[in-house]
Amino acid sequence: MSAHDSIELAAARPDFAAIAAWIPDGASVLDLGCGDGSLLRYLKETRNVRGYGVEISDENIVKCIRNGVNVIQGDLESGLSGFESNAFDYVLLSQTLQATRHTEALVQEMLRVGREGIVSFPNFGYWKNRLNVLFGNMPVSRELPYQWYDTPNVHLCTLHDFEDFCRDLRVEILGRHVMTGRSDVHLLPNLRGSTAVYRFKRRE
Amino acid sequence: MLPCYELVYETYGTLNADKSNAILICHALSGNHHVAGHYADDPKNAGWWDNMIGPGKPIDTNKFFVIGLNNLGGCHGSTGPSSIDPQTGKPYGASFPVVTVDDWVESQARLADLLGIDTFAAVVGGSLGGMQAMQWSLSFPERVRHVLVIAAAPHLSAENIAFNDVARNAILTDPDFHGGNFYGHGVVPTRGLRLARMLGHITYLSDDAMADKFGRSLRSGKLGYNYDIEFEIESYLRYQGDKFAAYFDANTYLLMTKALDYFDPARACDDNLDKAFAAARADYLVVSFTTDWRFSPERSREIVSALLHNRRNVSYAEITSTHGHDSFLMQHEHYHEVMRAYLDRIAKGVAA
Numbered sequence: 368m369s370a371h372d373s374i375e376l377a378a379a380r381p382d383f384a385a386i387a388a389w390i391p392d393g394a395s396v397l398d399l400g401c402g403d404g405s406l407l408r409y410l411k412e413t414r415n416v417r418g419y420g421v422e423i424s425d426e427n428i429v430k431c432i433r434n435g436v437n438v439i440q441g442d443l444e445s446g447l448s449g450f451e452s453n454a455f456d457y458v459l460l461s462q463t464l465q466a467t468r469h470t471e472a473l474v475q476e477m478l479r480v481g482r483e484g485i486v487s488f489p490n491f492g493y494w495k496n497r498l499n500v501l502f503g504n505m506p507v508s509r510e511l512p513y514q515w516y517d518t519p520n521v522h523l524c525t526l527h528d529f530e531d532f533c534r535d536l537r538v539e540i541l542g543r544h545v546m547t548g549r550s551d552v553h554l555l556p557n558l559r560g561s562t563a564v565y566r567f568k569r570r571e
Numbered sequence: 572m573l574p575c576y577e578l579v580y581e582t583y584g585t586l587n588a589d590k591s592n593a594i595l596i597c598h599a600l601s602g603n604h605h606v607a608g609h610y611a612d613d614p615k616n617a618g619w620w621d622n623m624i625g626p627g628k629p630i631d632t633n634k635f636f637v638i639g640l641n642n643l644g645g646c647h648g649s650t651g652p653s654s655i656d657p658q659t660g661k662p663y664g665a666s667f668p669v670v671t672v673d674d675w676v677e678s679q680a681r682l683a684d685l686l687g688i689d690t691f692a693a694v695v696g697g698s699l700g701g702m703q704a705m706q707w708s709l710s711f712p713e714r715v716r717h718v719l720v721i722a723a724a725p726h727l728s729a730e731n732i733a734f735n736d737v738a739r740n741a742i743l744t745d746p747d748f749h750g751g752n753f754y755g756h757g758v759v760p761t762r763g764l765r766l767a768r769m770l771g772h773i774t775y776l777s778d779d780a781m782a783d784k785f786g787r788s789l790r791s792g793k794l795g796y797n798y799d800i801e802f803e804i805e806s807y808l809r810y811q812g813d814k815f816a817a818y819f820d821a822n823t824y825l826l827m828t829k830a831l832d833y834f835d836p837a838r839a840c841d842d843n844l845d846k847a848f849a850a851a852r853a854d855y856l857v858v859s860f861t862t863d864w865r866f867s868p869e870r871s872r873e874i875v876s877a878l879l880h881n882r883r884n885v886s887y888a889e890i891t892s893t894h895g896h897d898s899f900l901m902q903h904e905h906y907h908e909v910m911r912a913y914l915d916r917i918a919k920g921v922a923a
Contacts, residue, residue, distance in 0.1 A: 395882075417882065425905050428888050432856075432912040439875060439887045449876050 382461060382487040383409050385544040385564045389485060390414050394456040397421065397481060399443050399473075400463035404431035411436065421447075444468055447476040455481040464488045466519040474536060478569045483541065487564040490545070492525030492557040510561050526557040533567060542566040573668065574657060578682055579648030580604050580640035583624065584632035586688070592921045593636045593688045595679060596620065597696030597703035600771070600827045601819060603647035606639030607632070622902045629910035634918045635692065643678045644670045644826045652822030653754065665751030669826060672699075672834045676706045680714065690714050692921050693914070697721040697899035698866060699827065702834045705874070709836055712852040717917050719910075721858045722899040724870035725844050725877070726835035731865065734774055735828040738767035742821045751822055760821045765812030767824055772811050777862035777895035844877040854884040856913045858906070860898035861891050886913065 383406055390396065394416050398407050401420025404427070410416040420431055420438040431438035441449065444467065458481030460473070465488050467473050477484040489510035490496075499506035505515040513520065524532070526545065533540055545552045545560035552560040581604045586593060596606045598619070607624035609617050624630040624637055641649040644667065652667035683691065694715050696704040701723025708718045727735070742748055745763030749756050773781075785804040800806045840846035855878055859871035868889050878885040888909045892898040898906070 419879070419885075425888075425891070428886075429905070429908045429912045432886055432909065432916060435916060437884050437886050439879075439885070440889045441887075449872055449879070451876075451880060454879065 380405070381546050381549045382562055382564050385546065386410075386459060386461065386485055386487065387413050388544075389542060389566050390416060390457055393417070395454070396457045396459060397450065397455040398459045398461065399447075399477070400460060400466075401427075401431065401436070401438060402461075403427050404434035404436040404438060406459065406461055407431075407436040408434045443473060446472070447480050450480045452479050453482065456483065457481055458484050460484070460486040462487055462489070465523050466521065468521060470522050471532075471536065474532075474538065478538065478567075483566060483568045484538075485564065485566045486529075487562060488524070488529070489520075490526055490557065490560050490563050491523040492527065493547070493561045494558050495561070497558075508561070526560065526563050529563070529565065533565075537570045538567050539570040540565055540567045573650065576643055576650035576678070577648075577654075578640050578643065578650075578678060580638055580682060581606065582686075583607055583637040583639075584635055586636040586686075587921070590688050591690065591692060592634065592918075593638060593683075593686075593691050594630060595683070595691050595694045595707075596624065596630075596637060596639045597675075597679070597694065597700035597707075598639070598642065599696070599698035599700045600824075600831070601815070602700065603645060604639045604641040604649075605647075606637070620900065622900075623907070623910065629907050629914055630695065631914065631918070634921070635914075638682070638686070640679065640682060642670075642675050642827075644823060644830075646818075646820035646823040651820060652751070652826065653820045662752075662754040664754055664822065667822060667826070669829050669833075672702050672706045672830055673710060675703055675830070676710045679703070679707075680711055683714070690716060692917050693717040693719055695719040695721070696723070698723060698896065699831050699834075701866075702831070706834075706836065708851045708853040708855075709847065712850050715853050716920070717856070717913075718853045719856045719858070719913065720871070720874060722860055722863055722866050722871075722896055723874070724866045725837060725847075725873050727832055728870075732832050734770065734865075735832055738770050739825055739828055741766035741770070742825060745821075748821060751825075753821070759816070761816045764816040764819060764821050764824060765809070768815040768819075769808045769812040772808060774865045775896040777864065777893060779862060780893050780895055780897075783893065844873060845880040848877045848881045848883070851878070851881060851883055855886070856909075857885060857887045858899070858909065859887075859889050860894070860896070860906075861889060862893055863896045863898060865896040 392415050396416045396418040398420045401407055401422050404420055407418045407420050421441050422438050423442050428438055428440050458477040464486045496506040544564040545556035547561045602619050605618045606620045607618035626633050641647040644651045646653055652663050656663045694704045694707040701720040704718045704720050707715045742760055742763035745760035747758040748760040788803040789801055790806055795801055836847040837844040857871050857875050859868040875887045890906045892903055894901050
């Protein structure tokens, strides 16, 4: 991938750059639900990571291989038993948390396999989403591109929900990055941010 | 010990100037050196992996120099039990030594030396061939850049060995076997060989595939209440058994199943597969098939797990297919896409 591609990718997926900003050069990374491998490829290009992806879809397996990244076909919902404890510096879950069924177990598995976890997800508390519901419809947007009947998103949450969830799971949040499009959001993030990225670890 | 041996091989495509585009194809139990294409005087005899290897195919002979060989101990032209022992002037028969996957890899490396190939771009194999591909990266870590392990396992399970033993017993107890020296008696242990093949063949298919293809169909449309061939599956299996027994050597069959049983790279490392792969330097593609119960996806995941432990580059694809273990030989769009994608990546590395 050329540097030009990396810049394009970062523009298309602002959460990629936010995730990369937390990952030091040469780190080992496991990307859960890695899709076509774009994020891993981006991290390989910009951070020289040693990375593996886990992906369930046949189509994406081929795309990952074409993207030159390691991919292991498997179902996140059946756990990460194929991975040893503390095998990775970072375990990523990019725009997938909300589509997992056993979310709690998965976050715990992330912190078994990795030293730290990083997740990004669409903030359901974003004002436009709230407005949609207020006016009587489920939101459909760039971050939430599905209709209520065909969405894979079964566990949508707000920033507050996620932070409560971490507290209950004894997970320590190390960093938070909230965005709307490409702009960072600092003021009233649970209302004004459309996407959130969190970095966390097990509480000692 | 063999005083000397010959290996028969075929090559496809052109070896590039720096000899970096060579791919070795390792065959499974009944395979041979004729992996792709057909001979001018025998257009019907296509290579056993012709859907995978050839110009424009996933293993593209326009890009790669592909080598297929018949393993030592085989019966398709390489020195094997049916070959003449120069010391006695008679076929080796029972005196042919048992060979292992390690021996095969060793002999394949000598073939590579002879062809001036220092490092293979890839070593590829399915089933027993996948075991050889794996062993390559352990025996000669510096001589193979990519290893493609398809429908294989890090070692056979007790159930696998049991199937092999029943097959061997069919041959060993055939009165025409003569302790392996049947050549001098002018007979072939056909009954044993066909039983062995029939049993093996059942294990290469899946319940679903058999149900789809044969179900409970009857040859004559009605039940005969006797012991003749009645169900289509019986007819099919006997046909397969007869076909196989007509060309395959019984001693080679025994030897191949033993090589399968013995393969276990973890054995020398306290049964720790992680340790066994510590020496590996290659990148890997591991492929399994959902209905393969002889070499199930779980077994492939054991390989993947050991590779992850050793921080090797590895990708793993679990192909949804109804054809059981035989899937690795079948034309299957997604499987071939996975192979093509990975081989294109190798080709880029060769060109760079």
